[in-house]
Amino acid sequence: MNRTTQLPERRPVRDRSGAASAAPPPARAAHRRRRPTSTQWAAWRFLAPVTVYLALFYAYPLYRNIDLSLRNYTVRSFVQGDAPFTGLANYRTVFDNPTFAPALLHTAVFTAVCLVFQYAIGLALAVFFHQHFRLSATLRALFLVPWLLPLIVSASTWSWMLNSDSGIVNAVLHAVGIGPVNWLTSPSWSLTSVIIANIWIGVPFNLVVLYSGLQSIPAGLYEAAALDGAGAWRRFWSITFPLLRPVSAITLLLGLVYTLKVFDIIWIMTKGGPADSSTTFATWSYQLGFGNLLPAFGPGAAVGNLLVVAALVFGLVYLKVQRKQTLS
Numbered sequence: 549m550n551r552t553t554q555l556p557e558r559r560p561v562r563d564r565s566g567a568a569s570a571a572p573p574p575a576r577a578a579h580r581r582r583r584p585t586s587t588q589w590a591a592w593r594f595l596a597p598v599t600v601y602l603a604l605f606y607a608y609p610l611y612r613n614i615d616l617s618l619r620n621y622t623v624r625s626f627v628q629g630d631a632p633f634t635g636l637a638n639y640r641t642v643f644d645n646p647t648f649a650p651a652l653l654h655t656a657v658f659t660a661v662c663l664v665f666q667y668a669i670g671l672a673l674a675v676f677f678h679q680h681f682r683l684s685a686t687l688r689a690l691f692l693v694p695w696l697l698p699l700i701v702s703a704s705t706w707s708w709m710l711n712s713d714s715g716i717v718n719a720v721l722h723a724v725g726i727g728p729v730n731w732l733t734s735p736s737w738s739l740t741s742v743i744i745a746n747i748w749i750g751v752p753f754n755l756v757v758l759y760s761g762l763q764s765i766p767a768g769l770y771e772a773a774a775l776d777g778a779g780a781w782r783r784f785w786s787i788t789f790p791l792l793r794p795v796s797a798i799t800l801l802l803g804l805v806y807t808l809k810v811f812d813i814i815w816i817m818t819k820g821g822p823a824d825s826s827t828t829f830a831t832w833s834y835q836l837g838f839g840n841l842l843p844a845f846g847p848g849a850a851v852g853n854l855l856v857v858a859a860l861v862f863g864l865v866y867l868k869v870q871r872k873q874t875l876s
Contacts, residue, residue, distance in 0.1 A: 610856070616849035626845055638846035642854075645847075647824055647832060655828040658743055659807045665747045666803060667796070670754025675788065677755075678762045688759070695752035703816035706745040707732065710817075735825035738818045742826055746813055750806070754799055761795030762788070794870075801866045805859045829855050 617638050625631035642648055677688050694702060709716050710731035718728045731741040765788065773783045811830040814820060820827035820835065827835075829851050837848030 613849045613852055613856075616845050617847075617853050619846060621845040623843065634846070638850040641844075641847050642850045647827065650824055651827050651829055651832045651851075654739055654826060655808070655830075658739065658746070658810070658828055659804065661743050662746050662750060662807045663800060663803050666750040666754050667800060669747070669751045670799075671758050671792075671796075673751070673755045674758040674762055675784065677759060688755070691755055692752045694749050695756075699749070699812045700816060702749055703745065703813045706741070706748075706813075707817050710741050732818055733822055735823050738822060738826040742814045742817050745817060746807065746810055749813065750803060754803065757799045757802075758792065758795060761792050765791050794873075797866060797870065801862065804862055808855055808859055 618633060618635060619625075619631035620634045620637070621631040673691065677684050708714075710718075712718060712728055712730045712733060715731070717731065721727070721729065729737060731737050769787050769791075770783055773787060778786065809830050810828070811834060814826055814828060814831050815834065818826045820831040833848045833851040833855070835848075836844045836851060
């Protein structure tokens, strides 16, 4: 005879008015379900240093910069922290400033031209070194020198090379019968000069990233295309370039964010001049905040926030494009 064990009935709990209500579940079981596991605690311990670092060195400076752009800070109020709230007045001051339009144009031209030439030259060098010829590794290492040098050294070297009186560039032009060019002191050439220097500095980064992308393309695709009679250009446009799109996208995005905030190269070579002919948002923000006897902290922070918004917009566009490519 099988005996069935019957669980004791849970009696309803009556409140003071006599109404019956269901008994609450045991507190011990609920507490056991909410207790984090050892794996979760380990994950939080690993995330804690990164979270603290991002909060201290990214979130807090960004918050302070936004606060600076929304208040009327002077030197005294910057120290004491009692600046009055002005809302978007600093942004209106920036938009009404006659320097805004030229700085916006210079920033756009500087960023676009540098990105195009850095990517094109970096891609050409990456394809060239992908042939694995003799001394390929040595030459590839030498191309990394501009990227490894401190920016102040690179900018100072280009300032000496492009000097109107004693620069080596004008010496070469004089040797071939071309008159001297005022690279750094002429409003027509100052922006071109800093663009050339920044392209030279940024090419190695594109070379390294694109070369690593080429390494991931199967060699069998090129062999099959060669057997079908495809030439070098056809193999590049049909195999190399399409398969490099993900790597190219992240390369251009990182290059865009870096180029938008380039300051030291322009400041060392031309200081944004002459006559603001090479002023960008990065140098203008520094001039407003620290380049005058009476610094304008609020407008300077507002210009810096415009750069942050521009980088954020392009980053969101990149994420949206990547999501569409993943879904398709």
